[in-house]
Amino acid sequence: AHAPGVVRAGTLVVAPPRDTNEIDRFAARTSGHARVDEGQIAALEPDLAGRFRKGLFFAGEGHVDPRAAMRALVESLREAGVELRFGADGSALGPEAGVVVDCRGFAARPDLPELRGVRGEMIRVRISEVRLTRPVRFLHPRIPLYVVPRRDGEYMIGATMIESADKGAVTVRSALEMLGAAYALHPAFGEAEILEMSADVRPAYPDNEPRIVERVGRIFVNGFYRHGFLLAPAFAKRAATLAFERAEDRVAI
Ligand SMILES: Cc1cc2nc3c(=O)[nH]c(=O)nc-3n(C[C@H](O)[C@H](O)[C@H](O)COP(=O)(O)OP(=O)(O)OC[C@H]3O[C@@H](n4cnc5c(N)ncnc54)[C@H](O)[C@@H]3O)c2cc1C
Known part of the structure; x- marks a missing residue:
């Protein structure tokens, strides 16, 4: 859609x-x-x-076509007022950054050794x-x-x-x-x-199934194996629901 x-x-x-x-x-x-x-x-x-x-x-x-889809998604996010910064290293972001959703793919392996x-x-x-x-x-x-x-x-x-x-x-x-x-x-x-x-x-992951896991204060969305494009919409929805819950928890604290 x-x-x-x-x-x-x-x-x-x-x-x-x-x-x-x-x-x-x-x-x-x-x-x-x-x-x-x-x-x-x-x-x-x-x-x-x-x-x-x-x-x-x-x-x-x-x-x-994944590349065309990514370009269009970036454009529509920008139009919606979302700030996107490319080339920034997110690996060291701590809790002060707010809710962190980590989707670094294989680069997240130091935090997800089972990948x-x-x-x-x-x-x-x-x-x-x-x-x-x-x-x-x-x-x-x-x-x-x-x-x-x-x-x-x-x-x-x-x-x-x-x-x-x-x-x-x-x-x-x-x-x-x-x-x-x-x-x-x-x-x-x-x-x-x-x-x-x-x-x-x-x-x-060992079973080739993607997962959303919370670890070291972050929400990791990873393990998409051969199906990252196919499964992205469903997992983005789940990750967003969890991220908004965590944002509310932070406000409550
Ligand atoms: C040849 C090939 C064919 C494929 N065909 C299909 C297909 O037909 N259908 C399908 O659904 N899937 C397909 N896939 C799989 C799909 O590409 C992956 O499942 C998907 O790319 C995984 O998405 P991801 O966002 O989790 O990770 P990635 O695509 O690996 O993205 C990770 C991102 O994190 C960024 N990053 C890394 N480190 C940092 C850091 N420290 N700070 C900030 N950002 C960082 C990277 O630059 C990258 O942009 C294919 C994959 C390959 C290689």
Whole structure:
């Protein structure tokens, strides 16, 4: 509701012809999908016509460009009179600062030692010869990947999952796997321009579930793992409720 550009067109899941049993495995572990055959896949994504025999369609899913969403959210907060300061170190803020909601991601590890880092890499490409209208998840026994359409022929190919807190540049192996998956989805991706390759560290608790915890006088909102954008609205609401309660407690004291 607050971010522009949310597209609600569902997502499609396909697998290479020799790995179609991966579709059954994925179907058994998820809900909200319908099985689709070659003709239905072609109707949903004409550019994939004749390429995949079986798939799953999750009609209720959507997608968003996170960077565009963040820019728009910052703008609307500013318009609402919220002061935002970037580049300021919040790690040393004490109780004099008021209620502190700490969402430093993996950087909060000194206070949340149970957090671990899960490295994720992605590649952004541009190609006008392929037109996909929704994210396509490409199942592969070793490395399941997805391709998300953005504006103006751009696609985001992601994302690796590596048990490591190393934020270093994308490795050759990961680039090969991600680009190979895009090429297997549609060979025209072979002609795409590479716009960006980048890596980051996802903060995760041992069970991969996010948590709101109060510790050392702060409210920590962390552990979003692969789902920070998906779960942000629900957790922001819960964190805000708790922060207002704590602000009232302070007034009462
Ligand atoms: C390649 C990749 C693909 C992903 N795909 C998806 C997806 O499809 N859907 C989805 O929902 N999620 C996805 N995620 C996961 C999502 O990006 C994370 O869950 C999310 O970024 C976690 O959000 P966060 O705000 O908790 O932490 P972060 O995004 O890590 O943000 C932490 C912030 O804290 C700031 N900070 C750090 N230290 C300090 C300090 N001392 N003082 C002040 N500020 C500080 C940092 O600069 C940063 O801005 C993906 C992640 C990666 C890496």
